[in-house]
Amino acid sequence: MRPFQYLKATNVAGALRAGRDASDDPSATAYLAGGTTLLDLMKLDVIGPTRLIDLRALASEHGTIRVDGDALRLGAFASMAAAADHPDVRERAPVIAQSLSLAASAQLRNMATLGGNVLQRTRCAYFRDPSWAACNKRRPGSGCAAVGGANRQHAVLGAGADCIAAYPGDFAQALIALDATVRLVGPEGARSIAFSDLHRDPKGAPHLETTLKPGEIVTEFVVPAARWARRSLYLKIRDRQSYEFAVTSAAVALDIEDGVVGEARIALGGVATRPWRATTAEETLRGAVLTEARAAEAGRAAFAGAVAQSHNAFKIELGRRTIVRALLAAAAMEVDHG
């Protein structure tokens, strides 16, 4: 690994100041949270910051998980393990706990933070190996080796000619399904945005993955209380039983009253270039009785615009079925709304 300078921030202000001091070349400085993606990519030479600002100390301020009013507030510096095992999270938003505990390994969940998790980079093999010349995400304008390459793992939703890399995460699907907001702090102050606005569409500029401004730090996720959050689950389909990224996944949340769907939330992983909310699919369910046929209709709606690559056409049908299965299982959940 390349040598880098290592700075420890002791609080948010210090971190921002350190970030600003380095602002002449933004790519030369990176914030270090859990480090499980950052260090990995540095060892692979995919990214090469010469300066890391360690944000671990921010955990004391932004690392707690609590219920505030009715909302779940998840500190961005809480570990994946802490959030996955938290009783309030498991009760109020099982989809969040499941999305976290189905991801990574025990060691990684101890290390990785929630904020870092949503910012993880794609597992596209061409992105992760700098000996490939063509990767628009790594080298803007260089092309995309995955189009026409080995693309079984790649996206069928939101992909364009310049990038078909799939967003690899699980937790983000739970957040986008539950209408979470993200709290950020940056050189220009603090702000909140909808989680659905955090990630960008790759079209035109696949190297820009988020709407974070230079120097901004994710500090918190706020998940509003909702009846459907309690009737929620995460279904992850992968190539083997353990330790694998999703081939397809679905985060679903339902509010059902007397057998009729009041509200439905569906987000999809493994199939899209960014965290993906299937809003048209949700609309097919509102006010309907959730039958298998109705669920299948939602599945079709979710993938209406899907475009298959040479090796991943199976994901479209698999993704539809994932939705069906997840919806039917969520409908069958016993939920205590107390």
Next chain:
Amino acid sequence: MSFQPTSFQPATFRIDGETIDATPRPGQCLRTFLREQGRFGVKKGCDSGDCGACTVHLDGRPVHACLLPAHRAEGREVTTIEGLSCCGRLHPVQQRFLDAQAFQCGFCTPGMVMTAAALDPAQRARPDRLLKGNLCRCTGYRAIREAVQGEIPAAGSRDVQAPGGRGVVDGTARFTMDVAVERLSHIKVLQSPHASARIRRIDVAAAMAVPGVLAVLTHRDAPAACFSTARHENPLDDVDDTRVLDPVIRFAGQRVAAVVAETEAAAERARDLIAVDYEILPAVFDPEAAMAPGAPVIHDKPAAVSRIADPARNVAAEVHGGVGDVAAGFAEADAIHEGVYESQRVSHAQLETHGAVGWIRNGRLVIRTSSQTPFLTRDALARLYDLPPERVRVVCGRVGGGFGGKQEMLVEDLVALAVLRTGRPAKLELTRAEQFTMTTTRHPMKVRVKVGAKADGALTAIEMRIVADTGAYGNHAPGVLFHAAGEAVALYRCPNKKIDGWAVYTNQVPSGAFRGYGLSQTGFAVESAMDELARRLGMDPFAFRRRNVVVPGDPMVSLDAGPHDVEFGSYGLDQCLDRVERALAEDHRIGGAPAGRRPPVARAAGERPGPAPSGAAPVGEASAGATPPAVGGPGEGVSGERPAVGGAGEGAAGDWLVGRGMAVGMIDTIPPRGHVAHSRIALDGEHYLLTVGTAEFGAGTSTVHVQIAAQALGVSPDRIRLQQSDTDLGAHDTGAFGSTGTVVAGQATLRAAQALADALRRAAAERLGAAVEECVLGAGGVTDGRRTVRLSTLAGVSAEGRADGTPRSVAFNVQGFVVAVHRRYGTLKILRSVHAADAGFVVNPRQCRGQIEGGVAQAIGAALWEEVRLDGEGRVETPAFRGYRLPAMGDLPVTEVHFARTHDRLGPLGAKSMSESPFNPVAAALASAIRDATGLRMTATPFLADRIHAAMRARAAEPDFTQPDFRTEETDRERHPAGS
């Protein structure tokens, strides 16, 4: 200041309870930092958070030390494996790993123990999910699970613990890289991005200018001689087509140049500054295309010198042979099956990558390496660098897994060059990515098999055509091809056989020796074909085997009927067939009749599997809390325990098709053409010092050697001290490959120990004035019944033993599976895995069972998930464990192991070989179980769920699963006569 710059700053660390002031290098991760503090128990398996071998506790929680900047541990409590035990007492988890002997090579053990030690009792009861961040390649996880759960079966009298086991569990065992060497320099290799090219020019000036660089080595520095990286007793068995550094590039990933520098960072920086001007040449990636006229010639070398079979046609090696007249045989057959079976490229994936450290001491070149063949590597280095063999010493530490991959000289040559050139100690430790792109794999093979039989089941003809892809170099190509053409066919009594095989060069990562040595590929083909043929005849697969397999008295014939040195030293195949058949028949998950006798269609369509399969089924992760959704999709990731649980409104249990399958493997207990071992044993005070050449890489042969010597000398095993794998100790040993650690090296040890026992009895008899026959050797000394001569008074007596690997016997393996396949999703679940082995007399049942469990596990990985995928340009797309799917604990079933009761008249103490062979029947047994369940014959590994699903769809000519009406059970069954 609200932040503190800490680079280059000394800092205070708490490591294993000690306070240490140190200055991590800029960019250093905790793993290398801890190793520099002497914590060699912190291993490197992947350096990317995939394998868990570097797991340490940070403030009590397990983390990957490889993904943590060292400075981050400042002021926190770091615990490594070496700090887990306290005051000479093992941590309870370490003790349980020792009690359960939950390791083979032991390289993953420190990380595994650290993760397990942080679990609470409830978590320990269900470790599968929590240990998925720790990979083990050797054991198949059964013993590890038992150790973690604390449910350890009682050890039998022969279940002697492995020597050095305590060091494995407490982290003090020293593997190849676990040495601190003064003035060590570091080697980094520049690899070719092109699959076929010629180096026009190579400019190293910028690289040389990097501070700390000692040398940049290119083909101009390398010996002109060609050699083979493959190691065999007779170097003429392999083709000489490889140079240490070659101006001709034949695969993407090949070495182009090497930098030797003071630090790894300087070496890496300099490597990236080497400017190479390549002339790109045409490449060929398909073996059939490579043999066709007009294909680019990959090795333009004279056949007579290189021993390449046909350089112009890219044929590295070929075999042709047979007996009888296959055309006549097929003409008289009542049923014929013909099929093409393909086996993919898989990686050994030893947790310890290839690596070596070299230095010069007293004018001699010393290489410490991770090798299965230290003596042959010593000889090869001496030849290559024109040194007298006595000026070269090759020594192994504990070897972190081999599986055939370390029966090659893949790094030692370059380390030797660096040491000889710079005079400095030098180290080359491959990264996991380099391991995937620069070492070797199993030979991918395409095998066409045609088999015919009479209505009564008697085979009339077997025809096999093998095309093996040896990649860019021919290391092991002749041997693997020869073996592939051997026992898989010799297993069957059949008057007419014809075999043709070619091992073909392509511009891809080289293939090499891999567990099974070609037999897993042809075994998949032949055993699948036999199952098909049996079905065609309406015969049960066990009955069909009994009708056709060789029994003592039959000749064992494949390429020719000529005389050879393979004999039935014992025969337990009949017992193995009986045992697996009984186990599959008694399986409660399927009703009455044995597999195969009943048309699969009847069960598949009509019956539902009984109780929800569990227990033997792999345990996955439940996703939802109260109501786990039904199993879905390829590979299936949820609610793994209960394949029959249905989601609301779905087909539930009726969607699972259950089937059984079996396959047989036969293997010669020793490779042909000579395999030599020497052992020496000397009385050393109250102990015996046993010196063997053979290396230990997890197969457990060290234990067996100790047991053999102890038995012959009438002492308990703890009285035997073992030293091994050092060319300075003991005489020549061909090496630990071809499953010879017990049957050849163990034979040498037995002979040495018997000779020593005789010598001691003679010496004592003389002293006592008694007849030698009256004297008995025991733990206390030699006694004639009245008086005893104490061992301590006989010091200095020693003896040697030699074995030369002939005559050879045969060992057998039978694997059976019960599987469930989801009719709509293609999801495969292994409900039961049963293995019966004829290993002769089993010296150490617990270890031998571990070998079998591990072999079956590795083979399940190769049959279901693993594949080193190459893109259209010959580049490896799967250079990391995150994408190369090594089975984790939760992915594997428990394999029940049964032993035939036999005693081999050729092997030491009646033992036969049993380390590579359990791998061989697995893929075919799985394929036949899938066939039994679904009616589909999978003809290419790996059987990924989407492939099974695609095959099911294609066969059913199902218009479209995407139709709006999700079919009901009934309509589905009508349209889907499963099993048809």
